[in-house]
Amino acid sequence: DVARMVVDELGGDRVHVVVTLRPLAKILPSAWQQYVRNRLRHSYDQWLDAMFNEPPYQMPTVTFWQRHHHDVLVERWAKIVGPERLLVIVVDETDPDSLMRTFERITELPDGLLEPETGWTNRSLTAAETELVRLLNIEFKRRKWPSERYHHAVRRGVVRQIQLRSAGRDEPRISTPAWAVDRANEIAAAAAERIKASGVHVLGDLSTLSAVPAKADAVAVQNVPLTLDGAASAVIGAINAATLTWRN
DSSP states (O other): OHHHHHHHHHTGGGOOEEEEEOOHHHHHHHHHHHHHTTTOOSOHHHHHHHHHHSTTOOSSOTTHHHHHOHHHHHHHHHHHHOGGGEEEEEOOTTOTTHHHHHHHHHTTOOTTOOOOOOSOOOOOOOHHHHHHHHHHHHHHHHHTOOHHHHIIIIIIIIIHHHHHSOOOTTSOOOOOOHHHHHHHHHHHHHHHHHHHHTTOEEESOGGGGGOOOOOTTOOOGGGSOOOHHHHHHHHHHHHHHHHHHHHO
8 A cells, every 4th residue: 555655646647766785695684784773673593484474474574574575565565556567676796886887867867977985984784783772772671771772882982983993804794594595595486487477577687686605604693703993883883972962
């Protein structure tokens, strides 16, 4: 109903919808750390188990499959605008500018007109950084501190300051266990077949959405040590947030 309202208010039959897709297995770590930054307390393994193994696969993050059952997402919009006005773009992750170049082509804009924004960072957190924030979430819950304090101290303080530092190449990123990668690839492959059969336009190779290799040596997030630089950034962020609160 909301999707139909959006299309109607934007112009009805004049509206075209573009859906961009990445491999589900690569979305998992990014999604989990985003949820952690919004107060999720479940570990990565606990969250993966809930999303894949605990019907109805909704708790503790009810929005995940609403966003990432990609075949259902495509079908939702195709029912409203029709398959002829829906374009699926499979993102080429080997070329950071490919999405901008694709949008230039489909909207008939001059080549090179769209440029990435500079001077702003929203990098994903490393494994240890995310685990630090998760442990803070647990403490906030245990101590019954108010949501407003969380917003200032953790989101605007700790997380923002952590993101300003340049994480070292040797700092491990969130590593997804092999069983979850395999399960995500299975779901992505089935979704790709349904998308292909739906009659929507597709740019890119749908088979890449289910071709993420599993790592047999994935390290549990809880076992990744936090660097002193990362810890210092977190403390500085909390102090900055507290200072601003005192001034106000």
